[in-house]
Amino acid sequence: MMDDALRILIEQFDALWRTAELWWRNMLLPSRVLQIVLILVVLAAAWILRRLTTEPMRDWMRGLDRPTWQIRMLLVVNRRLQLIWFVVLAWAVTWILRAIYVFPSKYYIVDMAATLGSAWLGVIFAARLVRNPILRTVVRWGLWVWVTLYLLGLTDETTAFLDRLALGFGEVRLSLLTLIKAVVIVAVLFVVARFLSRASGDRIRRNEDISPSMRVLAVKVLQIALYGAALFLGLEAVGVDLAGLAFLSGAIGLGLGFGLQKVVSNLVSGVIILLDKSIKPGDVISLGQTFGWVHTLGARYASITTRDGKEFLIPNEDLITGQVVNWSHSDPFVRLDIHFGCAYADDPHLVRRIAVEAAQGVPRVLSARAPVCHIVGFGDSSVDYILRFWITDPTGGLTNIRGNVFLALWDAFRAHGISIPFPQREVRMLGEDAVAVAKD
Known part of the structure; x- marks a missing residue:
């Protein structure tokens, strides 16, 4: 032969x-x-x-x-x-x-x-x-x-x-012409699939009637369907028997299932996240020491952008199994608390009123949900207070708004003569007789 x-x-x-x-x-x-x-x-x-x-x-x-x-x-x-x-x-x-x-x-x-x-x-x-x-x-x-x-x-x-120029494998004959046709047809179909997925994906992303998570899921499903159809249509067009490849693809899938458990777990977790809408692009979340907003939801990981410009790629499995704080899950309202103390000589009713007025004058603090101030305890050197206020834009940062409220409190207390005490210790020097008595 x-x-x-x-x-x-x-x-x-x-x-x-x-x-x-x-x-x-x-x-x-x-x-x-x-x-x-x-x-x-x-x-x-x-x-x-x-x-x-x-x-x-x-x-x-x-x-x-x-x-x-x-x-x-x-x-x-x-x-x-x-x-x-x-x-x-x-x-x-x-x-x-x-x-x-x-x-x-x-x-x-x-x-x-x-x-x-x-x-x-x-x-x-x-x-x-x-x-x-x-x-x-x-x-x-x-x-x-x-x-x-x-x-x-x-x-x-x-x-x-x-x-x-062909090779024979039993009843299967694979010629160089068939191989070239397969590569060309699959490549052309992939280009068409990519064009259709991009055009359709842009229209889906602009549709405001669909939630952000469902937009991402629809785009991913559309891409998988188009690329899968391009592959199978290309192989079918050149006469490749797809039924004969069923057993081989099943064996390969079983091997990949054991070898790529983490990858498959992240893929499934990504689909679950998109379906239950627990996390969606634009949400502000906290996961461990990571705080930022969700930039994109990928098939394997979620991109979290922090305030300092760092981009963390969090595996989807961690978002499912770990404890995630979603600051904007059901509504955009976020309540922040700050603690401070004032001297015992200051009128607590006046302190509470001035603290609320100072917080209301800070941009980003909501006036519809008015700030409140409460006494939470009597400390060693001060009366302890908590000031609570609401914002709707956690993507703008939390530390900066807390700092602005603290500055407003400082200016308001200074203008009204309210002091912020600090712990003081009194040291007394004993004479020689007192020292001798203490020794005895």
Whole structure:
């Protein structure tokens, strides 16, 4: 079997060599040599024009105030100026030759070069729709090869050659042509799925009738469904038997289930969080020593941004199993308490009234839910008070609003002559007689 496959492969290469030899002989005809020389002249002229126009165009681009996507597109044009100039000059030469000669054989090669250049240029701009740089490069080169073979009329011969390069696994035959088709079709379907998921995801995120957690869940389900459909449709399109892969995929899934228990647990916990709406983007939460607001809810973790700019990635399982304080779960109202003490000589009724008025004058403190002040005890050196007030924007910070209320209390007490005592100790120096009595 291996000898037969090697023999067939040698015969195919021999046929290709004879075809290439015949094509080369045809290229040596005088009319075609002239066209090849014209193409080389056009290439040289395009290279010179690219050198003359690249820097002036970049200087012009630096002074533009345009959206980012327009600047990026102009940058792509700037990087492909040689090919653009080649296409323009090649079509100009083609039109001139058409006007001079009647027979297409006199300008066929130049016309083909102009057509190929235009197709390659179109592929470059079409490939920009693919965001991933590696995938974009693969798509660009794949389309270049396919367009070239199609325009040269070599698709049937190339298809037959690739189909003969195959491996057999029992009743399954896997050819190089099938593999290339699978990669191309799946890649194209993935690009379409990504475009649809982004467009639909943006519409879902802008829908105010859906809660934030359900928006995230809907986007995740949509992405999984689209990418899964793209994969299965791509494999089905090239003739892969999906039923035969059922047992293998089940075994792989079982192995992954044991090996990736934590990952699966985080995925399931993320779905539970989105369904029960206990935590949603924008909530202010506390988990252990971490305090901040929920930036995003991912499939594996939640992104928590703190007031100092740090971003903590908390696994979803910790949000399910740990004790989480959600400051804005059911309503945005948050009550804060601060403790202070005043001297015994100060009127407690006056202290309470001044403390409430001082808190009401601080921005962010709600007047609808008026602050209250209570006596909570008689200390060693002061009467102890607690001041309670409400805010609705915990994302603005808690420490800063407490500090502002303390400053307001300081100014108000100082203006009304109310003192804030501190512990004092009295030390008495005993004489020698008292020391002797103490020793006895």
